[in-house]
Amino acid sequence: xxxxxxxETLRHYLVSLPVDERNELLRDYEAHxxxxxxxxxxxAEIARELGDPLTLARDIVGPDFLxxxxxxxxxxxxxxxxxxxxxxxxxxxxxxxxxxxxxxFAAICLAALAGMLSPIIxxxxxxxxxxxxxxxxxxxxxxxxxxxxxAGLSRAAGIELISGMAKYGQWTSRTWKGRTRL
Numbered sequence: 166x167x168x169x170x171x172x173e174t175l176r177h178y179l180v181s182l183p184v185d186e187r188n189e190l191l192r193d194y195e196a197h198x199x200x201x202x203x204x205x206x207x208x209a210e211i212a213r214e215l216g217d218p219l220t221l222a223r224d225i226v227g228p229d230f231l232x233x234x235x236x237x238x239x240x241x242x243x244x245x246x247x248x249x250x251x252x253x254x255x256x257x258x259x260x261x262x263x264x265x266x267x268x269x270f271a272a273i274c275l276a277a278l279a280g281m282l283s284p285i286i287x288x289x290x291x292x293x294x295x296x297x298x299x300x301x302x303x304x305x306x307x308x309x310x311x312x313x314x315x316a317g318l319s320r321a322a323g324i325e326l327i328s329g330m331a332k333y334g335q336w337t338s339r340t341w342k343g344r345t346r347l
Contacts, residue, residue, distance in 0.1 A: 167208040168198045171218060178222030190225065248341055256337075263330070270326055273319045280312020 166174075172191055179187045194215065201211035215221070283305040291297045 166212040168195070168212070171198075171208075171212045171215070175218040175222060178218055179226060181226055245341075252337060252341060259333070263333075266326060270319065270322050273315055273322055277312050277315035277319050280308045280310075280315060283308035283312065 172195060175194060176187070176191060179190060182190070197215060198208060198211050201214070202208070206214075287301055287305040290301075
């Protein structure tokens with residue numbers, strides 16, 4: 166076992182301790198590794214001398230508060246298979262809906278851009294084809310207003326869409342890891 170494996174395993178077993186106390190203990194064990202390496206010992210030798218992280222954690226925390234090791238055989242395997250299947254079918258439905266929401270967001274952004282650019286488009290049309298009319302000018306001004314409304318809507322929609330995507334991704338991750346019930 167190398168230093169990183171030893172420290173991470175010990176960190177896992179000490180999860181019930183307060184953060185400050187746990188970090189202080191982990192720093193002490195890291196100092197043992199640094200001290201031992203200064204005297205030419207390998208990380209594996211130092212880890213062997215320190216002992217089993219489970220035994221150390223049991224001495225520090227007590228046997229009642231130790232979590233199950235993350236690599237324990239048969240750890241919730243049927244539940245993970247079920248959750249994986251449910252998430253797979255959920256994503257079969259959710260991914261097209263998410264794609265449609267992004268397409269709607271893109272359409273709102275393009276409508277905002279078109280509305281804001283309508284005076285420039287009117288100026289280009291008048292320069293290229295002639296035929297200026299006050300009606301077209303008033304329509305272009307109206308479209309600028311509509312474009313400004315769509316710009317505000319696209320900003321709010323973008324913030325909500327990104328926030329929703331992040332929350333959905335976090336929920337999916339937590340559910341798959343077994344930290345959230347379906």
